[in-house]
Every structure is written in structure tokens, then in C-alpha cells.
Amino acid sequence: MHTVGRSHTTARPRPSGINTRASFRVVPSGAALGAEIQGVDFALAVPEDVKEALRKAWAEHLVLLFRDQDIDDHRLLAAAGIFGPPHDSASRKYHLNAGRKVDNRYMISEHPSVSIISNLDENGDPVKDNGSLGSYEVVWHTDNSYVEVPPAGSMLYALVVPVDGGGDTSFNNQYLAYEELSDEFKRVIEGKYQVHDSSRNSAGVLRPGVRLPTKAEEVEGPTHPLVRVHPVTRKRALYLGRRRDWPSNYIVGMPNAENEALLDKLWAHATQSKYAWTHKWRVGDIVLWDNRCCMHYRTEVDPMQPRIMHRTTIKGEPPIAPW
Ligand code: OGA
Ligand code: MN
Numbered sequence: 049m050h051t052v053g054r055s056h057t058t059a060r061p062r063p064s065g066i067n068t069r070a071s072f073r074v075v076p077s078g079a080a081l082g083a084e085i086q087g088v089d090f091a092l093a094v095p096e097d098v099k100e101a102l103r104k105a106w107a108e109h110l111v112l113l114f115r116d117q118d119i120d121d122h123r124l125l126a127a128a129g130i131f132g133p134p135h136d137s138a139s140r141k142y143h144l145n146a147g148r149k150v151d152n153r154y155m156i157s158e159h160p161s162v163s164i165i166s167n168l169d170e171n172g173d174p175v176k177d178n179g180s181l182g183s184y185e186v187v188w189h190t191d192n193s194y195v196e197v198p199p200a201g202s203m204l205y206a207l208v209v210p211v212d213g214g215g216d217t218s219f220n221n222q223y224l225a226y227e228e229l230s231d232e233f234k235r236v237i238e239g240k241y242q243v244h245d246s247s248r249n250s251a252g253v254l255r256p257g258v259r260l261p262t263k264a265e266e267v268e269g270p271t272h273p274l275v276r277v278h279p280v281t282r283k284r285a286l287y288l289g290r291r292r293d294w295p296s297n298y299i300v301g302m303p304n305a306e307n308e309a310l311l312d313k314l315w316a317h318a319t320q321s322k323y324a325w326t327h328k329w330r331v332g333d334i335v336l337w338d339n340r341c342c343m344h345y346r347t348e349v350d351p352m353q354p355r356i357m358h359r360t361t362i363k364g365e366p367p368i369a370p371w
Contacts, residue, residue: 067094074105079325081221081342083109090119090127090334099130106131106201107280110342111219113327114334117205121152121162124334124360128203131336132362134161135199138192139249143180146256154356155180165204165357167349176351177253183355184251186346188220188319190339191361193289194246194269200364203336204357209329213350217335219342220324222285225317226275229286233317236310237274239371244269244289245296264295271300273369274314278340284370285341291315318343329357340364 065071071087083105088098106112119127125134140163143156150156154168155178167183169175176183192198209215229237246269247258254260261267276287289297291311298307324345327335337344349355 067092067098069097069101072098072101074109076109077113077325080224080323081110081219082113082325082327083111084113084115086115088114090114090117090123094127094130102130106336106338110221110223111325111335111337114336115330116332117334118332119205121157121159121358121360124203124205124358125159125161127334128161128201128336128360128362131203132200132364135192135361135363136160137163137359137361138195138246139163139180139255142255142257146179148179148256157358159360161360163359163361165359166208167351167355174351174354179253179256181249181251181346182253183215183349183351184253185348186250186344187252187290188288188315188343188345189250189290190287190343191250192339193272193287194244196270197366198272198364199339199361201336201338201340201362202359203334203362204359206329206331206333206357208354208356209331210350210353210355213353213355214347215349215355216326216328216347218324218326218345219337220319220344222287222318222323222341222343223278223281223283224323225320226284226286229317233313237314240274240302241271241300241369242274242289243267243271243296243298243300245292247296248292250290261295264298267295267298272367273371274299275370276340276367277370278338279365279368281341283341286314286318287340287367288314288318288343319345340367 073086075084167174169178191202245267
């Protein structure tokens with residue numbers, strides 16, 4: 049059994065020189081997105097001017113990395129709260145409906161907006177398949193695109209990471225992916241909407257109590273524009289969700305074969321390595337990403353080694369179509 053959880057429930061007083069505009073540094077990754085933020089400690093109170101600088105850095109870099117954090121879920125929620133109100137995890141209800149119990153150690157958190165992303169089973173042992181993401185490779189996706197109002201962002205905090213055991217997480221810049229589409233391609237997807245199937249999670253695992261759709265009419269999930277306007281930056285980004293075979297994730301009003309061909313082309317374009325940045329986790333890392341303008345991907349995890357992350361999501365708005 050691996051016990052996790054930190055003890056700092058309330059913010060400690062802030063020594064001078066930490067969490068100030070002067071201590072605050074933005075170090076860009078050098079890739080198409082991502083920056084490390086230095087001089088910020090979420091165990092301590094964060095003043096308003098630093099919060100403002102963090103929001104600005106997020107809008108500019110899409111993904112922010114904070115190292116060496118040591119906080120509990122309350123502080124994690126407070127950190128995410130700098131960027132917006134909490135969003136309740138969309139996958140939680142499937143697990144609760146299937147009879148899984150709330151257990152803050154490794155499965156379902158008591159906080160509806162905190163998900164425990166671990167490869168542990170109910171005994172606390174690492175496994176390949178735990179009915180959630182387990183140790184699987186996690187395909188390129190944005191979080192909860194299968195609900196009407198997907199979360200604006202997600203914040204993932206590493207509590208236990210395997211040593212050289214995979215589970216690296218990559219992010220890609222979907223503003224750039226949109227910008228670099230040919231004018232002709234932009235015209236082809238103009239005005240188009242996609243259905244986002246909710247049946248499987250981002251590791252491809254069927255959610256508990258759910259049937260895989262076999263025809264378009266059976267797909268459960270919302271319809272979102274293929275291109276969305278970011279409410280803060282006002283820039284356009286490709287919004288693809290996750291790639292599944294027919295009939296999951298189809299473009300409305302387009303015949304099957306054409307649908308698959310167009311989605312294949314879009315996905316091949318959007319997931320090019322030139323748009324991506326990869327993060328290798330250390331304990332204490334927090335990564336915040338923007339689900340409105342980037343996708344993320346995780347390599348397989350060594351199923352013999354525990355990996356425990358706590359994730360919280362930030363409330364979003366219905367995707368804004370540019371047309
Ligand atoms: C997630 C996710 C990736 C990872 O928490 O939404 O996709 O690295 N996780 O575990
Ligand atoms: Mn995800």
C-alpha cells in the first residue's frame with residue numbers, strides 16, 4: 049500500500065522573496081509551447097499580482113510547469129483556482145455508478161473536481177489495467193471533450209513517479225496546428241462540427257456500465273466545432289478531442305469514408321512532433337495545460353512501478369465556433 053497525501057492544509061505565511069513579482073520567472077521550453085514557472089510555491093499564499101502574471105503566462109505558453117511543490121488537495125484546488133473555478137470530473141460518475149468507492153489513497157477522491165490518476169488497483173498495487181487509465185499509453189486527446197462544457201484546463205500533480213518507467217506526458221499547440229493548415233484545408237473544415245463519443249476513456253478503456261456504439265445513432269456525446277476560438281486570446285485552435293474509429297467521433301453531415309479520410313488527415317497534421325513538447329515527471333511537479341488550445345498524450349507506464357498523480361480541472365465554457 050502506498051500512502052500519499054500531504055499535510056499542509058492551509059497556506060503557510062510567506063517568507064519574503066517567494067511568490068513575488070520579483071521572484072517570479074517564466075522560462076520557455078524552447079518548443080512550440082510550454083514554460084517552467086520559477087519562484088512560485090503553492091504551499092504559500094499567492095498575492096494578486098503574481099496570480100495575474102500566472103494567468104498571463106498561461107495564455108502565452110499554454111502549458112506551465114511548476115517544480116518542487118509539496119501540497120495537499122486543498123492547496124492544489126487553490127492553485128487551480130487562480131485560473132478559474134473548479135470543474136467536476138466527468139469520468140467520476142461512471143466509476144461511482146459502477147459501485148467503486150471513494151478512497152483518497154488511490155482511486156476516487158472525495159473532491160468531485162480532483163481525479164486520482166494512478167496505475168494502482170483497489171489493493172494499492174500497480175497494475176496494467178485498473179478500469180481507468182492504468183498503466184496504458186494514453187492517446188492524444190483533450191480532457192472531457194465528451195461533455196457539453198469541457199474544462200478550460202487541467203492541473204496534474206505528481207506524487208509518485210516510476211524511475212525510468214515511462215509515463216512521459218506530451219502536449220501540442222493546436223493554435224499552430226490550425227494556423228499552418230493550408231487555406232484550402234481551412235475552407236474544407238469551415239463550419240464543420242464533430243460528435244465526441246463518451247464511451248471510452250483516453251486509454252481506450254470502455255467506461256464502466258457503458259456500451260460501445262456500433263452506429264452513429266448510438267453515439268452518446270456532444271457536438272463541438274472542429275475549430276474553436278479561445279475566449280482569452282481570441283485565437284483559433286483546432287479542436288479534435290480524441291481519434292476513434294467510426295462511428296465514434298464523426299463529422300456531422302459527411303459520409304463515412306470521407307469522414308475517416310478527413311479526420312485521418314487532420315490528425316496526422318495536428319500531431320506532428322514540431323507542435324509538441326514532452327515532460328518527464330519528477331515528484332512534486334505540477335503541470336497545468338489548456339484544453340482549449342492543446343492536446344496531450346502519455347507513454348505507457350511500467351506496470352510494476354506505482355505512478356500516482358492528482359488532477360484537478362478548471363471550469364470552461366461551451367466551445368466558441370469562429371463562424
Ligand atoms: C489526464 C491525463 C496523463 C498522464 O490526467 O488527463 O491524460 O500523464 N494524464 O497521466
Ligand atoms: Mn487527459
